[in-house]
Amino acid sequence: MTKAELQKFPQHQFGQAFTTLKCDCPPYLLWLEKRLKATGIQMHNRKVADLWELHSEYNVVVNCAGTGARQLLGDKELFPVRGQVLKVHAPWVKNFIRDGDGLTYIYPGIHSVTLGGTREKESWSLSPDAGTTKDIFDRCCSLEPSLQGAKEMEVKVGLRPSRQCVRLQREVLSQGGVKLLLVHNYGHGAGGFSVHWGTAKEAAHLVRECIAALQDSSARAKL
The missing domain is CATH 3.40.50.720 (NAD(P)-binding Rossmann-like Domain)
Incomplete structure (x- = not known):
């Protein structure tokens, strides 16, 4: 990142900027299903x-x-790694933002912006945690203060099936x-x-x- 770009993140001393792809999972899975059914499966x-x-x-x-x-x-x-994220309506957010260890991230999608997240090893709970929700939102707002104006918040929880x-x-x-x-x-x-x-x-x-x-x-x- 340039010095001017890095000034937006005063709590960080180093940053990288690059272009990449994001897979929006629900429509992608529907596309895969449609593709398989078309082959007669x-x-x-x-x-x-x-x-x-x-x-x-x-x-x-x-x-x-x-x-x-x-x-x-x-x-x-096999063990679960619990993940909790927020889905918010913030169409003005156009760029992905992710902190150093990847635990805090802001991922714009087609219909919403995903704010994350957590990595909770051996946790099987699928119930959203209010304290975690606040922590995620606060962390993401520290990277992108404009998220304070985000609307339509939804909480999602999933278990990542993990092994060595x-x-x-x-x-x-x-x-x-x-x-x-x-x-x-x-x-x-x-x-x-x-x-x-x-x-x-x-x-x-x-x-x-x-x-x-x-x-x-x-x-x-x-x-």
């Missing part, structure tokens, strides 16, 4: 308490259960001589929208390996 909503429920219906199961993998698979390495590393692997479950082929793809933490295309392609590659193994096993059985 069917989507069904149902609750699954045990992956073995799917054995009779599918040859290969891809597990993208996120935080649900802890209960579904007993994965104790993303679980992206094949697994074969066996029960009474019956096998269930799995491909795991979860534990992306806060970086899911940064790496999801790459991990999805790798998961698809692992699915193809599973299908090839099934075909090979079937061919041997016929001999």
Whole structure:
């Protein structure tokens, strides 16, 4: 940042300015769903308490259960990192602003401005906290004082499914001589929208390996 630009943030001694992209998640997910349905893929909503429920219906199961993998698979390495943000109406805010450790940020979107945030490891609470809301708003206003005039505040809470590393692997479950082929793809933490295309392609590659193994096993059985 230039000296003139940095003067807007007197509490900071150094800054960087750059152009980047922001993914507005809700419309992006709708676009992905529409794209998949256009290829003929069917989507069904149902609750699954045990992956073995799917054995009779599918040859290969891809597990993208996120935080649900802890209960579904007993994965104790998976933990939530709670995030709380505010959505405000402040159309005059055009630039992203983020402080040094990335905990305080202002992200303009299509319909609102996102103010954040928190990183609360091992917290499962989905209820907004009023004290946290005030703290986030105060921190963001210290970076952009004009936010004091923001309207239509909404609080959002989510759990980031985190692990020491993303679980992206094949697994074969066996029960009474019956096998269930799995491909795991979860534990992306806060970086899911940064790496999801790459991990999805790798998961698809692992699915193809599973299908090839099934075909090979079937061919041997016929001999």
